[in-house]
Amino acid sequence: MYSRILVPLDGSPTASQGLAQALRLAKALGSALQLLHVVEVRRLLVEATGQAPPERLVDAWRLAGERLLAAAAEEARRHGVDLDAVPAQRVSDLIVDEARRVGAGLIVMGTHGRRGLLRLAFGSDAEAVLRDSPVPVLLVRTPEVGTTAPPPAI
Numbered sequence: 001m002y003s004r005i006l007v008p009l010d011g012s013p014t015a016s017q018g019l020a021q022a023l024r025l026a027k028a029l030g031s032a033l034q035l036l037h038v039v040e041v042r043r044l045l046v047e048a049t050g051q052a053p054p055e056r057l058v059d060a061w062r063l064a065g066e067r068l069l070a071a072a073a074e075e076a077r078r079h080g081v082d083l084d085a086v087p088a089q090r091v092s093d094l095i096v097d098e099a100r101r102v103g104a105g106l107i108v109m110g111t112h113g114r115r116g117l118l119r120l121a122f123g124s125d126a127e128a129v130l131r132d133s134p135v136p137v138l139l140v141r142t143p144e145v146g147t148t149a150p151p152p153a154i
Contacts, residue, residue: 001029001031001105002025002029002031002104002105002106003031003032003103003105004031004032004033004034004102004103004104004105005022005025005026005031005032005033005034005104005105005106005107005108006033006034006036006095006098006099006102006104006106006107006108007019007022007033007034007035007036007072007107007108007109008036008037008038008091008095008107008109008129009035009036009037009038009068009069009072010037010038010039010068010091011064011065011068012110013110013142014110014111014140014142015109015110016110017110017140017142018108018109018110018140019072019075019108020140021108021138021140022108023075023076023079023081025106025108025138026076026079026081027079027080027081031081031105031106032081032082032083032084033076033081033082033083033084034083034084034085034098034102034104035069035072035073035076035083035084035085036085036094036095036098037065037066037068037069037085038091038094038095038125039061039065039091069085072085073085084102091125091128092125092128092129092132093128093132095107095109095125095129095133096129096132096133096134099133099134099135100134104135105135105136106135106136106137106138107129107133107135107136107137107138108137108138108140109126109129109137109138109139109140110126110139110140110141110142111126111139111140111141111142126139
């Protein structure tokens with residue numbers, strides 16, 4: 001059904017849930033995964049302001065992304081799923097561009113489901129991907145804070 005599934009990763013629990021779902025789908029459908037490290041620059045700049053010079057932040061983000069992709073690739077290998085990976089760039093546009101470039105048949109990604117001021121401040125990458133994607137998008141919603149949900153089974 002889907003020969004290649006694109007999975008954007010940013011190191012968040014939300015993205016991890018998206019990866020878990022994508023692994024289940026890939027294994028069941030015999031699909032390959034395309035992993036994509038994304039960095040939400042606006043959010044990171046707000047969190048890191050005054051903590052380190054920008055060049056050190058970029059180096060730290062790049063290193064964190066390399067580690068994130070390596071861990072996700074190892075998880076995919078343990079499940080017998082083929083994959084490829086792409087290092088960090090801009091979020092929603094990159095996800096859509098990468099889906100086109102690799103011929104992905106599906107994009108699976110986690111979403112926070114932000115509302116109100118948080119959505120206004122950070123925007124919604126998931127919404128932008130959903131709006132601009134040339135292929136179907138499966139959004140995996142993270143449970144709201146304070147609720148309990150079973151961990152994703154892989």
